[in-house]
Amino acid sequence: MPAGNDQLISLSWQQVPGTDGASIYPIVRKIDTISSNSYLIATPDAIILIDPGGLPDQAEQLASVIGEIRQEQDRPVIVFLTHAHIDHFAGSQDVPAFAHPETVIFAAHETGAGILGRGDCGFTQADLLGQKVVPMKIGFPLLTADRSGRPGVPVDLRLANGARVAVTDDRIGTGGVVLPRERIVFGPGPALEILHTPGHSPDSICLRVGGLLFIGDILFAANPGVAGMRGWDQAALIRSLDGILAFLSGGGVSYLCPGHGRVIPVDDAVRVLSAVRTDALALANIAELNCDRAVQAAAFAEDCMEQVNELFTVMAGRLSYVSYVMEELGESDVAGRMESLINRDTIDELLKAFSDFAEEHYRRNRVPIHLALKAAQVIMKLERSFRKDELSRIIDPTLVQRAGRLLSGYTTMMRGFSPPGELSECDIIALVEALVTGLSVSSCSDEEVFDSADDDAAFAQILLARIGTRPLLEDVAFSMEPMQGPLMASIDRDHFTDVLRYIFEELVGTGADRVMMKIQRDSQNSILTISGNTTLLPLAEQQKTFRFLQGLCHRAGGSLEYKGETETRQFVITIGLA
Template identity: 30%
Template sequence: MTVAASFQTTPPTPYMWSLVPGTDNIFIYPLIRKSSVLCSNAYIIKSPLFFLVIDPGSDPEQIEDIRRAIMAQRGEQPIPVFIFLTHCHIDHFLAVDLLMDQTFNGEIICHPIAADAIETMNRDITLANMNGSVLPVCRVRDRFFWPDGVTANLEGRPLPIEIRMLEIENGYAIQSYIIPACGNDRIEAFHTPGHSPDSMCYRIGRFICTGDLHLAVTPGIAGRQGWDNNKIAVSLQTIVKIGKRNGITHILPGHGNIMDFDKTIRIFLESSKEALRLNDLALFDRERSMYLSEYAIVLLEEASNIFSIISARLLKISYYLDMLGENESAKSILSAIDSDMLDKTVDEFNSFIMELKGKRGTPVILKAVQFSRKVNKIFEPERISGLFDPCFLRRIKILLSDFVNVVYGVCFVDQETLFDLNDTVEGTIATLRREHVEPYRIFETLDNDQEFIDELTKRIAYTPLFSSTRFSFSPAQEKPYITADRLMFQDILSALLEQLAIAGIEYISLETSRGGNGTVLSVTPGQGSKPFILRESKMLYLQHSMKIAGGIFKKIVSEEKEIYQFIF
C-alpha cells in the first residue's frame, strides 16, 4: 500500500543537520558535492546509539568535513562510528582509512563482496585499475550477511542486524537487513545489484540512499567490471516499489543533488527499460577508457570545425542578403541555429579538457557524452537543410550519436550491410560533383517573392567545392562486396575528399583492389597548389570513424606520395 505524502517534503539541506522525516530521533548531515566521477557524495546519519557514514568518498578534504561534523556532535562520551558503502568503487571509499584511525575508530559494515574486495585490495571490482589509484589497507568489521558455509560470530557483531524477506511483487522477494537505531527507528538495507555486484541501498525514514543506481545506464559507466543490465533493471524497479510502499519523499544519490522521489520514479523506470536494451556491452576497462577519452578529444575538434563551417556560411548568406536589401531574410538566416550557444558549449568542453592538464579517462568521456547530448538538443539541422549538402548535416548528427553508442560499446549490427564497394565509390563521387541548384529554377520563381528569396539564398549558400576537381576511378575487376556501415563509410570518404579539394588538389585517383589484406580502396591525391598535409586530428577522426564503420583507415607514404587506404 502506498503511503500518502502528508508530511514535509523539503529535501535536507546540505552541510546542515536536520531530522529525517518518518523517524523520531535520526538526524542527517548531507555532504553534496559538485557532480564528479572522482568522489561521491557522503551522508552522515546520527542516532542516539551511533553515527553512520554512508559512502565517505575519496577526497581527504571531504573526510575532514565528516570528522568535524561528527566531532561537533559527539560529546564527551563518544558513540561509535560505522561506515556503510553503497558499493566499493573507489570514488565512494578510497579515503575511508582516514576515518579508521585510533582517534576516530570508524568501522566498516558492508556487503560480503565489497568486504572481500576491500580486504584483498581487488583492483578490478573497486575500479582502482581504471586510474591507477592506490587502495587503502583496511579491515572490514562486519558484513550484512555471510555467504553460505561461512560461520560468523553473531554475538560479537558491532550492530544487531535482523534479516527478513521482503516481498516486492507477485512472489518476488528480496532480503532486507534491519538495523535498530533507537526506539522505533530503524535503518533498512537492501541488496540492489547491477551497477556493481555489491550495490546496496539504504532506507532511513522517508529517504533512500541509492548510490549510483540512477547512473547505472549512463555511457561511460555502463559496462564496467561487475555491471549487469538485467539486475540493474530489477533493482531500479524494486526501489521504485519500496519507495511507493514506504512513502519515500527523496532519493539521496551518490552523485548530484538530492532528488524528489516522485520525479525520480520516471528516471528509474526509464533507466530500467534502457538497461534491458543494453545487452552484450563491451567491457569498460582502463584500455577502453583511454581509447574513448582520446576519441572524445577528436570528437570535440571535428564538431568544432563543422560548426565553424556552418556559422561562416550562414554569416556569408546573411551578409549578401543584407546587401541586397533583404534585411528580414538576413536576420532569419542568422537565427537558424543558436551559434552563440554552440560556441559556448564547445568552449566549455575545451576549457574542461584544459583544466585536466593532459589527464584522460572517465571524466573526459562523461563530459564528451554530456557535450554530445547538449549539442543534439541545440543543433537542429532541418532548419538549415536547404543551405547545406544533406550528407554534411547528417555527418554531424551521426558523429555525435555514434560517439555515445561507442562509449556504451553497443554495436548495431543492422547498420552493417553487404554492398558493392565499386558502386558505392562511384555513387559518392557522383553525389559530391552533383550541382545542388537547378540552373533555371530562379527564373521560374520571379513571380513569387518568397520562392525567389529562397532560391537566391540557396545559390548564395552553394559552394561548388569539387567544380575544378578531376576524379579518376579504377574499379577492381571482380566486384568487391564488403560488409560494413555503408552510410558511415560514404561520410568518411566524403570527409577525406573534401579535405583534398579544400587544399586545392585538382586530381584525385581512387582504386579498389582485393588481396591478402582484404578489400582496399586507395585514394591518391595528385599535385596541388600547395603541399597537402592531413591534420593529425582529422586523421584520428577518420581512423576512429572507420573503426566504427567496420574497417581500417591508414596512410601509406610511397615514393614521396601519400596514399590513403580504406581497408575492409
C-alpha cells in the same frame, strides 16, 4: 527538511523527514568521477555516515563534524558504503579518524566486504581510475548468507566499537519482485532499512532512514561510461529497478538521495528510475568498460570532438552567410530564424570546456577514462544544441548528418557497443561517381530556382539551400581514371561516403587545387587511391587526422593507408569485394 524546500541543504544540519530526533548533515557535490556525496546522520543511538567519498579533504571534514557531535553526546560511529567503488570510500583511507575499529565500524554488503578485504582494484574501479586501494576490514557485513536463513528472527550483534544492534532479515516482495532486506535497530531511535540492489555493482545497496532513501549510483547505472564497468549486470540492474519502484509505491519515502548530484523528490525519482530502466533494457551484451576500452574511448573522444568542432564551424559559417544575404534582401525575419538553428554560444562553451579539460588532463597525466567521460557529457549536450532537420534543408545536409553520426557513434561506443555499421553490397564505381558529381555541382539548379518562382514557400526554401551550399570540388581540377563497372563491394554506405568526403575536405582545405582518384581491383579487393597537391601539415596533425580516418574507414568496412610526401598527400582505401 526546511519548509518549502525540496533539497537537502549541503553542509547544514536539518531534520530527517519522517523521524523524531534524527538529523542529517549532507555534503552534496556536483557530479564527477572523483568523489561521491556524503550523508552524515545523527540519531540518539548512533552516528551513521553513508559514503565518506573519494577525497581526503571531504573525509577530514566529516571526521571533524563527527568529533563535534560526539563531544555533545558520545555514540558509536558506523560508516555504511552504498557500494565498493573507490569514489565512495577512498578518502577515508587517508584520514586517521576512520582507522580505529574501536571507534568507527565500516558496514557494506557481504560481497563488498570481500572486495574491500582483498583490496580488489578491478571491482573497486581503482584500475580504471588510476588509483590504488588499500585492503580494509569491514566490521559489519550486511545481508549475509547466515542471517538470510533466519527470516523474521532478530539477531543481536555487538560490534567492535561497542555498538549493539538488532538485525532482522526481512525480504520484501511486490508484484513478483523480491529484494533482500535487513532492518537494523540501534535502540529506540529510527530503524535503518538495507535493500540489496545489485546491477551497477554486485554489492550495491539502498538505505532508508525515515522518509529518505539513499540509492548509491543506480540512477547512473545505464549511462554511457558507467554501464559495463566491472561487476555491472544488466539483468540484476533491471530487477533492482523494478524492486525499488515497487518499494516506492508502498509510500513512506519522500526524497531519494543519490550518490552524485542533487536530492530528488520521490515523484520525480519514479520518472527518472523508469527512464533508467528503459535505457538498461537496451544494453544487452555490451562490452566491459576496462582500461583498454577506456584508452580506445579517449582516443575516439579526441578525434570526434576535433571533427565535430570543424563541422560546427563550417555549419555556423554557412548559416551566417545565409543570414547575411537574407538581411541584405530585406528578409529580417528569415535571417533571425537562421540564427536560431544552431545555439552557437552554447556549442562554443561546450567545445571550449572540453578543450580546456583535455589540456588539463594531459598536463596532469590523468587516466583515459576521465577524458572519455567528459566527452560523453559534452556530446549529450551538443546533440541538443542544433536543429538537425531544419538545418538539413538549408545548408549541405551531409554536414549535419556527419555531425549527427559522429555524436551518436561516440555515445554508442561509450554504451559498450561497437559503433554502428550496416554492411551491404554496393557498386563502388557508381557510388563514387555520384558523390563526386554532388561535390562538383550545386544541389539546386537554375532551372529549379526559376520553376519555383510561382510558389513563395518553395522559392524561399530553394533560395536558402542555394545560398547555404557550395560544392566542395567546384574550383578544383578533379580527375578520375576510368574503369569498367560495376565493382561490387560490401561496405557501410554512410561511413564510406563520409570517409571520401573527409579526405576530399582534408586535401582541399590544405590547399590542393588538383585532386586525382584511381579505382583498381585485384583478386580480392577494390582499391581506391586519392591524392592531391597540397602542403604537408606538421607530423602530429597528420597522425591525428589519419587515426580518425582510419577508424572511420574501419567502420565503413575497409582499411586505410596514408602517404605524405613533399608536395603530395595520398590516401589508399582497400575494401573487400562482395
